[in-house]
Amino acid sequence: MYIDTLPARTTETRMPGRIRQKLEFRSGNEAAALAARDVGYHLMGYFPITPSTEVAESLSKMQAEGQHDIVMVAGDGEHGAAGICYGAALGGGRVLNATSSQGLLYALEQLPVQAGTRVPMVLNIAARAVSGPLDIRGDHSDFYYALNTGWIVLCARDPQAVYDLNFAAIRIGEHRDVRLPVMVVYDGFFTSHQKRRIQVFDDAEAVQQFLGERPEWPSPLDTEHPATFGPYMNDPDLINNKVQLSQAMEAARRVIPEVFAELERLTGRPYAVLDSYRMADAEVAQILINSAAETAKEVTDTLRERGQKVGVLSPNVMRPFPAEEFRQALKHVKAVTIGDRADSYGAGGGNLSLEVRAALQIDRENDTIVLSRIYGLGGKDFNAADAEVFFDQAAEAAKAQRAPEAFAYHGATAGRPDSRPRPGLPALSAEEVTRGMAKVEVNPKTGKLDVELAPLWKMTEQPGRIAPGHGACPGCGAFPTLHQAGRVLDGDVVVLFQTGCAMVVTTGYPVTAHRINYIHNLFQNGAATMAGLVEMYHERVRRGELPESKDITFVMVSGDGGMDIGMGPAIGAANRNHPMIILEYDNQGYMNTGAQLSYSTPIGHRTSTSEVGRRLPGKRYHHKDTAQIFAACHIPYVFTASEGFPEDLMRKVAKAQWYAKREGLVYGKILSFCPLNWRTTDDAAQPVLQAAIDSCFFPLYEVEHGVTTLTYDPEAAGRRCPVGDWLKQMGKTRHLTKPENSQILAEIEHEAERRWKRIKAMHEHPLL
Numbered sequence: 001m002y003i004d005t006l007p008a009r010t011t012e013t014r015m016p017g018r019i020r021q022k023l024e025f026r027s028g029n030e031a032a033a034l035a036a037r038d039v040g041y042h043l044m045g046y047f048p049i050t051p052s053t054e055v056a057e058s059l060s061k062m063q064a065e066g067q068h069d070i071v072m073v074a075g076d077g078e079h080g081a082a083g084i085c086y087g088a089a090l091g092g093g094r095v096l097n098a099t100s101s102q103g104l105l106y107a108l109e110q111l112p113v114q115a116g117t118r119v120p121m122v123l124n125i126a127a128r129a130v131s132g133p134l135d136i137r138g139d140h141s142d143f144y145y146a147l148n149t150g151w152i153v154l155c156a157r158d159p160q161a162v163y164d165l166n167f168a169a170i171r172i173g174e175h176r177d178v179r180l181p182v183m184v185v186y187d188g189f190f191t192s193h194q195k196r197r198i199q200v201f202d203d204a205e206a207v208q209q210f211l212g213e214r215p216e217w218p219s220p221l222d223t224e225h226p227a228t229f230g231p232y233m234n235d236p237d238l239i240n241n242k243v244q245l246s247q248a249m250e251a252a253r254r255v256i257p258e259v260f261a262e263l264e265r266l267t268g269r270p271y272a273v274l275d276s277y278r279m280a281d282a283e284v285a286q287i288l289i290n291s292a293a294e295t296a297k298e299v300t301d302t303l304r305e306r307g308q309k310v311g312v313l314s315p316n317v318m319r320p321f322p323a324e325e326f327r328q329a330l331k332h333v334k335a336v337t338i339g340d341r342a343d344s345y346g347a348g349g350g351n352l353s354l355e356v357r358a359a360l361q362i363d364r365e366n367d368t369i370v371l372s373r374i375y376g377l378g379g380k381d382f383n384a385a386d387a388e389v390f391f392d393q394a395a396e397a398a399k400a401q402r403a404p405e406a407f408a409y410h411g412a413t414a415g416r417p418d419s420r421p422r423p424g425l426p427a428l429s430a431e432e433v434t435r436g437m438a439k440v441e442v443n444p445k446t447g448k449l450d451v452e453l454a455p456l457w458k459m460t461e462q463p464g465r466i467a468p469g470h471g472a473c474p475g476c477g478a479f480p481t482l483h484q485a486g487r488v489l490d491g492d493v494v495v496l497f498q499t500g501c502a503m504v505v506t507t508g509y510p511v512t513a514h515r516i517n518y519i520h521n522l523f524q525n526g527a528a529t530m531a532g533l534v535e536m537y538h539e540r541v542r543r544g545e546l547p548e549s550k551d552i553t554f555v556m557v558s559g560d561g562g563m564d565i566g567m568g569p570a571i572g573a574a575n576r577n578h579p580m581i582i583l584e585y586d587n588q589g590y591m592n593t594g595a596q597l598s599y600s601t602p603i604g605h606r607t608s609t610s611e612v613g614r615r616l617p618g619k620r621y622h623h624k625d626t627a628q629i630f631a632a633c634h635i636p637y638v639f640t641a642s643e644g645f646p647e648d649l650m651r652k653v654a655k656a657q658w659y660a661k662r663e664g665l666v667y668g669k670i671l672s673f674c675p676l677n678w679r680t681t682d683d684a685a686q687p688v689l690q691a692a693i694d695s696c697f698f699p700l701y702e703v704e705h706g707v708t709t710l711t712y713d714p715e716a717a718g719r720r721c722p723v724g725d726w727l728k729q730m731g732k733t734r735h736l737t738k739p740e741n742s743q744i745l746a747e748i749e750h751e752a753e754r755r756w757k758r759i760k761a762m763h764e765h766p767l768l
């Protein structure tokens with residue numbers, strides 16, 4: 001293979017001035033985690049999102065075995081994680097984050113604050129398509145949004161580059177003339193998950209020598225020198241702040257090649273600001289970012305063998321944009337196809353192609369014909385055949401001396417108007433959903449609601465609002481929960497599912513398991529969306545635009561994770577008391593993304609971000625009491641339930657509907673079985689849930705107009721058991737029953753007992 005910038009080929013032999021290295025077989029995410037370990041960051045703030053989650057997961061595994069002591073802080077969402085990182089970086093230590101897609105967008109607001117106040121840190125981005133529609137695979141639509149935030153943006157084409165550029169990022173960002181935060185962007189799945197042989201440093205001292213000390217800048221932790229960080233600043237000063245930011249970017253133009261050169265001396269691996277492949281005499285070229293450029297390089301070799309003068313350019317740095325390097329590289333190129341893995345809708349190209357066009361426009365002598373192409377969206381592969389088309393199109397334009405089509409999508413397929421998705425079960429009719437499975441009446445003596453349920457056997461005859469055939473794991477508890485709720489709800493129901501397992505396994509274009517109206521919104525904002533819909537419904541009924549007789553019930557379904565990141569909007573909806581129901585199925589973790597800890601995960605439980613090992617005994621803090629948070633919002637009705645107690649659950653859902661139709665917002669937290677990540681057999685739901693409740697870890701109760709009632713008292717029923725009886729049944733907690741973890745077990749017992757006693761006291765005293 002021909003190379004005009006040396007390849008990232010490495011040797012285990014130590015050259016003079018080179019650092020000792022060793023070979024590993026690692027993915028891009030693992031490479032980022034290894035770099036973090038080797039840097040020895042002070043702190044990582046993060047929130048899991050595919051495909052970047054593995055960075056935090058790998059670090060959690062390493063930490064459990066004592067390989068590093070980075071403080072790992074799980075944010076309540078990416079906005080929170082970015083805030084944690086900003087605060088920590090202001091504190092003067094080295095800080096890391098990793099995210100993708102919506103996570104980056106949710107954090108976006110924080111990024112210009114950090115750049116504007118000139119606080120360095122490193123953010124890894126495993127680039128992924130942004131919603132909507134939701135797509136977990138890789139394109140560049142997320143990081144393109146971040147190009148205007150004032151962060152330096154480095155692009156890493158393979159796992160080796162991810163590792164190397166994570167070190168370069170620190171040196172560049174912390175350079176005194178630069179002092180800016182830095183992103184390292186690599187392709188989601190293509191690079192984040194594909195394993196490659198990489199060289200990693202094997203000399204901790206030399207690494208620290210390369211990195212040097214983080215410079216001291218004013219910090220709120222320096223109480224000897226009080227300073228104000230982030231005063232508001234209007235005209236005429238703001239523009240001066242921004243010109244300094246712009247100058248810092250210009251300084252980075254000088255610093256980046258210096259750092260890359262130093263890194264090369266250390267590793268033997270060269271990085272150019274603009275990677276150029278067989279461009280010396282190229283007449284036709286293509287420009288791509290990251291992994292796709294590697295495919296194009298292989299095609300270049302084939303075409304060169306056929307005598308075609310082709311070459312590839314690929315920036316290793318997107319901010320500051322290497323405009324001069326592009327001008328020089330394209331000086332004698334007749335035509336170039338520029339592929340963007342994200343569109344800047346309506347602009348006639350994505351950022352890369354628009355910025356290269358702008359760079360060329362300054363060179364009056366340049367007459368390179370530019371073709372802008374949008375390709376590979378949502379993880380669509382970019383194969384050798386695609387790269388060949390890009391070269392062919394550029395060659396045709398060069399021959400014709402004009403661009404027949406300056407802007408186009410590559411690889412989109414025309415729809416077939418005659419094609420229809422396979423028919424599923426028909427939508428439920430009004431008669432089918434008006435079933436009277438529960439009779440709800442106000443008890444004149446207690447002022448509370450009494451519910452008379454139809455017998456369970458009768459319920460099972462009712463058609464489900466969710467069709468059979470979803471893709472959940474065998475034994476998944478989310479579906480018994482949803483079926484029990486769906487069977488007792490009467491009349492028309494509109495559901496909104498936040499992101500999570502229940503959403504992912506019931507919808508996947510072009511099919512749906514929902515037989516009623518269903519909406520998905522990002523789980524940081526579902527409650528607000530439902531609130532808007534509910535208000536619109538009532539306003540249109542008031543205006544006579546919709547029939548009052550329908551009397552729709554609005555139900556939002558969320559996982560416990562959705563009640564972390566989406567807590568703010570859910571509390572907002574509760575405070576405004578919209579007539580709707582929020583049902584949380586609590587499976588004690590972010591299961592859809594691979595079982596990371598949620599704030600509802602109890603202390604000591606093993607998750608993929610609270611690993612168990614010699615140095616870590618699982619999650620380090622107690623579970624969130626979401627039901628009590630909503631009770632404190634003084635909404636009409638709050639309940640806890642579990643699919644293991646179906647009649648109790650259905651009675652409460654019937655009440656929920658009554659309150660939501662007449663008085664306002666209802667919140668229900670439902671303990672829901674997850675055999676996969678609780679590490680039990682598929683059929684263990686009944687004993688596991690029973691023990692969680694009998695140990696008083698998860699009390700079943702309701703709060704009606706502020707009055708708490710226990711609906712099941714394990715003590716009164718003579719069934720109270722120790723928490724250990726529950727924990728020993730699950731693989732994720734079995735370690736807690738070992739003698740060396742007896743202290744954590746005692747802590748769980750103590751906390752469960754403390755919370756239980758409070759609930760019991762509230763049950764006994766209506767004013768509490």
Ligand SMILES: Cc1ncc(C[n+]2csc(CCOP(=O)(O)OP(=O)(O)O)c2C)c(N)n1
Nearest residue numbers: 049102103500501559560561562590591592
């Ligand atoms: C802003 C944003 N951050 C992160 C994610 C990734 N993500 C999707 S679902 C999920 C976990 C959901 O957990 P939970 O609500 O408990 O539902 P479960 O998967 O357990 O059913 C996460 C972290 C995302 N989609 N959007």
Ligand code: SF4
Nearest residue numbers: 472473476501591674
């Ligand atoms: S991971 Fe757990 S919650 Fe998700 S589908 Fe599987 S069993 Fe259900």
Ligand SMILES: [Mg+2]
Nearest residue numbers: 559560587589
């Ligand atoms: Mg969950």
